[in-house]
Amino acid sequence: MKELDKRIDAWAEGVGIHDGSTPLKQALYTLSETQELLVAVEEAGFDYTWGRDTAEMAGTLTPVQDAIGDIYVTLKNVAHFFGLTMEECVEMAVTTIEDRAKRGGGMVDGVYVKPEEA
16 A cells, blocks of 8 residues: 555645645545445345446456445545545544443444444
């Protein structure tokens, strides 16, 4: 991932994102990319009986993969503006999630919810 992160930074610098954009604009772009992910997931028609091979054979994995990658890039750009690495952000999220699980977070209608929402 570190090499990919370097490539993302070089690309963002080269196209002017670091100097010509803002964290808010990049966060809003993340929403646009997330909408693309929602469409791709819906079109994939994921079923619990599917495996990765089935999704690939059905030709539905590529749009999902592309959208997830685009989201990562936009989030990485947001993190850059705040002097954060993706590793720092994910580490904090995982630590928080693990703590929530210890305090009683759980699954509700197929979604993990915080303890105060469970």
